[in-house]
Amino acid sequence: MRISNLFTRTLREAPSEAETPSHQLLLRAGLVQQLAAGIYAYLPLGYRALRKIEQVIREEMDAAGGQEVSMPLLQPIELWEASGRRDSYVPPLLVVKDRRERELALGPTHEEVVVELFKKQVQSYRELPALIYQIQTKFRNELRSRGGLIRLREFVMKDAYSFDADWESLDKSYDAVFASYVKLFERVGVAAIAVDADSGPIGGKDSQEFMHLTEVGEDDVMICDNCGYAANSEKADHRRQTLPPAEPEDVEEVATPGAKTIDDVATFLGISNAQTLKAVFYAADKEPVFVAIRGDLEVNETKLRNALGGADVRMMDDKEVTAAGLVAGSASPMGVKEASKRPVRVVADKSATASANLVAGANKEGFHLRNVNYERDWQADIVADISLAHEGDACARCDGGTFKVERGIEIGHIFKLGTVYTEPLGATFLDAEGKQREAVMGCYGIGVDRLLASVIEANHDENGIIWPQSIAPFAVHIVTLNADKEGVGETAERLYTELSERGIDVLFDDREESPGVKFADADLLGMPLRITVSPRNLKQDSVELKRRSEDDSTLVPLAEAVERVAELVQ
RNA sequence: CGGGGCGUGGCCCAGUUGGUAGGGCACCUGUCUGGGGGACAGGAGAUCGCCAGUUCGAGUCUGGCCGCCCCGACCA
Numbered sequence: 353m354r355i356s357n358l359f360t361r362t363l364r365e366a367p368s369e370a371e372t373p374s375h376q377l378l379l380r381a382g383l384v385q386q387l388a389a390g391i392y393a394y395l396p397l398g399y400r401a402l403r404k405i406e407q408v409i410r411e412e413m414d415a416a417g418g419q420e421v422s423m424p425l426l427q428p429i430e431l432w433e434a435s436g437r438r439d440s441y442v443p444p445l446l447v448v449k450d451r452r453e454r455e456l457a458l459g460p461t462h463e464e465v466v467v468e469l470f471k472k473q474v475q476s477y478r479e480l481p482a483l484i485y486q487i488q489t490k491f492r493n494e495l496r497s498r499g500g501l502i503r504l505r506e507f508v509m510k511d512a513y514s515f516d517a518d519w520e521s522l523d524k525s526y527d528a529v530f531a532s533y534v535k536l537f538e539r540v541g542v543a544a545i546a547v548d549a550d551s552g553p554i555g556g557k558d559s560q561e562f563m564h565l566t567e568v569g570e571d572d573v574m575i576c577d578n579c580g581y582a583a584n585s586e587k588a589d590h591r592r593q594t595l596p597p598a599e600p601e602d603v604e605e606v607a608t609p610g611a612k613t614i615d616d617v618a619t620f621l622g623i624s625n626a627q628t629l630k631a632v633f634y635a636a637d638k639e640p641v642f643v644a645i646r647g648d649l650e651v652n653e654t655k656l657r658n659a660l661g662g663a664d665v666r667m668m669d670d671k672e673v674t675a676a677g678l679v680a681g682s683a684s685p686m687g688v689k690e691a692s693k694r695p696v697r698v699v700a701d702k703s704a705t706a707s708a709n710l711v712a713g714a715n716k717e718g719f720h721l722r723n724v725n726y727e728r729d730w731q732a733d734i735v736a737d738i739s740l741a742h743e744g745d746a747c748a749r750c751d752g753g754t755f756k757v758e759r760g761i762e763i764g765h766i767f768k769l770g771t772v773y774t775e776p777l778g779a780t781f782l783d784a785e786g787k788q789r790e791a792v793m794g795c796y797g798i799g800v801d802r803l804l805a806s807v808i809e810a811n812h813d814e815n816g817i818i819w820p821q822s823i824a825p826f827a828v829h830i831v832t833l834n835a836d837k838e839g840v841g842e843t844a845e846r847l848y849t850e851l852s853e854r855g856i857d858v859l860f861d862d863r864e865e866s867p868g869v870k871f872a873d874a875d876l877l878g879m880p881l882r883i884t885v886s887p888r889n890l891k892q893d894s895v896e897l898k899r900r901s902e903d904d905s906t907l908v909p910l911a912e913a914v915e916r917v918a919e920l921v922q
Numbered sequence: 923c924g925g926g927g928c929g930u931g932g933c934c935c936a937g938u939u940g941g942u943a944g945g946g947c948a949c950c951u952g953u954c955u956g957g958g959g960g961a962c963a964g965g966a967g968a969u970c971g972c973c974a975g976u977u978c979g980a981g982u983c984u985g986g987c988c989g990c991c992c993c994g995a996c997c998a
Contacts, residue, residue, distance in 0.1 A: 364947060364959065365934045369991050379933095389990065442996060461998090495923075495996060509998055561998090570997090653995080666995080765998060799998030834956055868958040875958090886957070896957095 353396070353826065355861045355873075360395050362873050372568040374808040375500030377817050381876050390497025390505035392801075397877065400825035400857075402508065402804055406487050408539050408822060409510050409798060416532035418483045418512055423465045425489060429455035431464040435776055440664075443493040458491035463769070463795060466513045467777045470791060477517045477783045480791070481525050485512035487800065499568060501805040502761060508800040515791040517783065519770070522792045526558075526768055529796045533562055533764050541820030542806045544763060547573050548583035550654050556769035556795075563760030564806040573760045574741050578753025586654035588741035589748040590755060593626055593648065598708040601723040603686075608720045614647040617720055621711060624648070629704055629712040629724060631683035633668040636660045640668065640696045644685045644732065645739055646703035646710070652740040659699055659736040684713040684721060685730040691715045700732035701739050763803045769793040817878030818900050826859035827921040829879035831870045833886035835862065843910065844885040847895070850914045856921055875900070881920055883913070 360382035369386075370376040378384045383398030394402055410420065429447065432438040438445070446458040459465070466484065474482060490509045497503050514525035530546070537544040544562040551559040561584055563573050572585035583589065611617045618625050628647030633640060634656065641660065643651055657665045685698055704710070705726040712724040724730065747753035773779070774790040783789050811818045821827065830848055835841035841862075848860045859879055861870050874882050884896040884905075895913050897920070898905035908916050 361932080361948080363933055367933065368928080368935095371992075386990090490998075492997070496992095496994090498992085503997070507998070511998085762998065797998050802998060837956090866956065866958085866960060868956095868960075871958045873959085884957080888957070 353859050355859065356863050358396060358859075360397060362876055370500060372499045372502070372805075372809070373812055374502070374568070374805040377808050377812055377876075378500050378805070381817060381878070384501065390494060390503065392501065392504065392506075397825045398804075401807075401819070401823055402800065404823040404825070405540055405800055405804055405807070406508075406510070408536050409487065409800070412532040412536040412539070413483075413485050413510070413512060413529075415535075416483065416528045417481075418485045418529075421469070421484050421486050422488060423459075423462050423469070423486055425459050425491070426456040427459050427462075427465055429457055431468065431777075432457055435464050435467075435773055437464075443495055446491050446493050460490055460492045461509075461797075462486070462511055463513070463773045463793075464777065467773050467779045467793075470515055470774075470779050471777075474515065474781055474791070477781055477789075480781065481514060481516045481521055483512060483514045483525060483529070485510060485796075498570065499805070501801040502568070502570065504801055507802070510798040510800055512796040514794040514796070515774075515779075516794070517781070517789070517792065519768075519792055522768055522770075522794055526766065526794050529766060529794070530560070533766070533796075533798070537562065537564075537763065537803075540803065540807055540823050542763065542803065542810050545573075545575075545582055545760075547575075547760075548581075548587050548589075549765065550584065550587045550658065551767050556767045556772050558768040560766055561762045562764035562766075562798075564763050564810065565758045565760045566806070566809050567759050568809060569759035569761040571760050571762055573758045574743075574745075574755040575758060576747035576750060576753040577756055579747060579750035581747055581749040581753070583741075585741055585757070586652060588745075588755065589737070590739070590741035591746035591748040592646070592703045592706075592739065593746075595626060595707045600725040600728055601709055603724060603729060604722040605714055606720055606722055607718060609718050611718075611720070617711060618647065621720075621722075623711065626707070627710060629685065629710040631685065631688075631713055633673050633683070634665055635668050635672065636665050636697070640672075640692065640694055641665075642683070642685060642688050642692075642696050642698045643701075643738070644698065644704040644712075644730075645701040646707055649701065649703055649739040650742075651701075652738055655736065655738040655740075656699065659734050659738055660697075684715045684724070685732070686712065686721065686724060687715060688730075697734070698730070698732045699734045699736065699738065700726070702735060702737055703739060705732065705735050761802060761806050761809070762799070763806050764796070764798045766796045767794060769795055812878070815872070816876035819878045819880055821880045821921065824857075824878070824880050826857040826879045828856055828858045828881045828883060828917060829874050829877065830858060830860045830883045830885065831874055832862060833867050833870070833884065833888075835864065838887045838890055840885050840887060840890060843890060843895070847883065847885065847913060851917060854914070854918055856918065881917065883917065 362382055363380045366376035366380050370379050382395050384392045386392050447455050487510045494505050516522040542564050544564050546560045547563055549559045549561040574585050574588035575582045608620050611620045614625050614628050614630050626648040630645050630647045632643040632651050709723045712721050714721050743757040745755050771790040779791050780788045832840050832844045851858045878900050880900050882898045889896050893910050894907040896905050
């Protein structure tokens with residue numbers, strides 16, 4: 353490709369909307385162009401890189417036994433009704449109507465559709481396991497797009513689905529995809545770690561995310577400094593500070609005038625936050641839920657949602673609390689069911705049930721209760737781990753480790769779904785005993801645009817992108833200086849032709865620009881190997897080779913140039 | 923959706939107490955230059971996000987709307 357023909361222009365300054373390095377470089381190098389929030393067009397160079405990443409993904413998925421298919425973007429809404437996700441999917445589905453007013457969802461994911469394929473194509477355990485995948489556009493009605501390609505409303509996803517006869521077999525399929533992910537992220541030049549994750553609206557049992565750690569990421573990852581356990585902060589299993597065991601003492605009411613917050617109460621009574629019981633009111637699918645957690649901890653809404661069986665969870669505002677007959681700031685799990693005007697469920701964090709003699713609200717303004725104890729004084733409908741992990745918390749998976757927090761971009765996410773889709777959608781096979789059984793499913797996603805952004809986050813310097821060889825839009829960038837002098841232009845043309853004929857992707861800067869402009873663009877565009885053809889070099893019958901990733905360049909004799917370049921880029 | 927910020931040639935920005943829009947980069951033509959965004963000369967390109975309103979007069983003031991970015995709740 354000749355730069356003089358390239359349908360792209362580079363920018364000296366990044367557009368003001370771009371803040372993260374990858375976003376700025378994507379725009380400055382002319383890889384993409386924004387059309388609307390979270391919606392981008394790929395320009396020639398960006399699209400080449402994207403396709404190369406896809407190719408690496410294909411190779412690794414194929415190596416793991418995957419078979420590529422292509423499923424429709426338009427999905428009959430009935431499928432979503434059948435799986436029960438039509439209204440519960442977050443973010444809400446983008447739905448279009450055809451001319452007969454029939455509703456079709458723009459696919460945000462393909463569990464429903466792939467199960468339909470399975471139902472027709474597979475009938476026997478002999479045909480299992482099966483791993484199929486596709487790479488194609490997804491649509492999500494995201495609440496907010498972000499960071500250039502990091503979160504999009506229309507994006508390219510590699511989504512894979514496995515079907516197995518039983519859970520043991522699923523574990524193997526899952527591990528195979530896991531291993532292929534490790535390899536492919538390495539091949540495209542992105543360091544990734546696997547972390548325990550919540551399965552979210554996809555559902556299922558085990559789930560892990562692949563995170564590329566970078567400060568521009570949007571997830572908090574907890575990493576234990578001792579045992580290496582890593583988890584998304586919404587999932588992280590932390591050890592709570594334990595209070596010294598104590599014999600329950602008698603409940604005693606104390607006046608706490610003006611004390612509204614946990615800090616107020618603890619300070620007023622001269623105790624630590626950990627000796628108090630915090631009450632938080634949530635609406636779960638519009639039903640009131642009283643959440644009890646120890647005062648030094650915070651509620652993790654993801655864990656809470658899971659404890660409540662996937663309900664839509666949000667905090668109640670003061671008006672709603674009052675309307676329900678509850679007292680914000682002095683709420684107590686003792687007698688809350690009686691005090692409330694509506695039936696209220698009580699959810700307790702393990703911290704609240706394991707600690708003795710806590711200070712809780714008295715369900716009336718200005719008063720609290722001392723020595724409140726679980727079981728004796730109050731009971732919960734659900735007891736679970738619903739507390740949020742923080743930096744510095746003790747790791748629950750080992751002794752003595754503490755969490756540090758890193759930001760990460762979620763570039764992949766894998767799930768052991770089990771039968772959460774095959775059951776409602778009736779995807780069964782016949783086992784060796786001739787019995788109908790539901791297939792055990794796994795699903796595996798990679799955000800391809802997001803991976804491209806991560807590649808750039810991980811491989812750039814102040815001058816521009818430094819493409820890994822594996823996915824560079826072009827392997828070689830030829831720069832001519834003084835193309836009209838001493839055979840420079842002719843030599844460069846010849847190199848361009850010969851390298852291209854060898855199947856090497858060559859970007860040829862044949863413009864009449866000054867050396868500074870050409871070198872700056874070569875650095876910005878970031879192809880792995882630069883060849884400089886100039887009168888100075890030709891005087892020595894040589895051309896200059898420079899790797900983008902290194903500072904030094906070398907002169908190689910013209911006669912050997914093609915051969916040397918071919919060696920370097922293979 | 924809540925909070926914050928910003929919309930002026932393709933990109934980055936300036937525009938005073940309201941008086942009819944300017945610079946840099948990029949672009950076109952020419953000359954020179956030629957190893958890190960070079961110089962000179964001459965050009966083209968804007969209904970100042972949109973719609974109302976105030977005013978003799980609005981980029982500037984008022985109201986409404988739209989768009990984009992950032993933080994948060996969600997996700998590949």
